Amino acid sequence: MVEDTLQRFFLEIAYDGTAYHGWQVQDNALSVQQKLNEALHKILRCAIETIGAGRTDTGVHAKQLFVHLDAPTDRIPHESRFLHSLNALLPHDIAVYRILPVDQDAHARFDATERAYEYHVHFRKNPFLLNKSWQLRDAPDVALMNEAAQFLIGTQDFGCFSKSHTQVYTNLCSVTRAYWQETDEGLVFHISANRFLRNMVRAIVGTLLDIGLKTKAPESILDIIDSKDRAMAGTSVPAHGLYLTKVVYPYIDTTF
Template identity: 55%
Template structure:
């Protein structure tokens, strides 16, 4: 039996031109492009497994994936990073390669994940595809109240994409709050896990509160309903960033 070494890659990507992280037929995904670069560097097929999945157009300022190599294949981290980044498009960057124990798992070992959703008010060519432009004012105080209510619950079926086939809708939310910026807002949310499309559905519901379509306290009934149709529409993918992943050994 061949002995292997496992490594984590820390990377970031602008998801605008990708159909998410996970490789799929007839669409270009981040995983596919990364594995092609790794294959050229190591001159062998390299399969990666990511810390999660991001949807089409969603970005990641921090993302981890693991891969295995034969134990007798040695390489210098600095040289590897230079080589792989030279092969990757400007929309993907690899920052670190980290030796880990053989059973380390990029997805299942993550203890906390954090996302941001960016909103701006004024047309800005430098935020195109990186933030969602909203015209008209939002009631930030009401949105903040509604965001805080989310931390009182752990069953988020109301914000889960239909037919997502999750084994459970239970998520432990550690942070849920808005930050005001010079020209907009950033929503911060952290949890041990997220359901598919969950953050975009939550933000859409909070924006409905900000627009006066819902009251902040309506969030209780929406969450308790566990009904996706009770919540707001999902916001565009362009403003969503996966920003941080925590592991007990990194």
């Protein structure tokens, strides 16, 4: 096969992360990327390398994640048939919604301009929310948490919310949206930024819940951010309440 027969594609996927040790392929652990690569290999009958918009940790879910790959165009003659075949090979907890031809230099990770997450909590025992939302015993003060969440907006060093010993070039992130919303079952925290550090959303949620339960004042989040010290922030909340919900690119419609 010669190189000029390859076309770069984006796949839009979604998954329930309960059964997986995150998105990224790893030794001796089942991942979403592994199952996707295996299914693509069977259909395309060649070695396939996928690159995702980011990594999700064990138990975290994705309502929208984009992946890029290079594949021979003659093996994807009909997009709808390809999607049907790929979904038939994937387990029930992983779905592919779209395949999009893109420029050869398009990159699912580096070209993303915004990512959005949700964190779900509920208060009443509900078997249908098992591994999908975190059950809290006490209801926090939503107004206090939303007051504190506004201090997250802007470009700041969020090292205090990052998992220790991660290899990143900077801890600066630009947060554009952060707020709590009341639902019939409980609460959902929404946050959007150009990038996120490892464990950042779960640490932010834990910190805001401390404020909502009145163990800290809303403005204390400013001192926590200034400290750049993970020990100053709250405990990371469980992974199963976290969802990657949106990834934005300048050249594709991600609201489909």
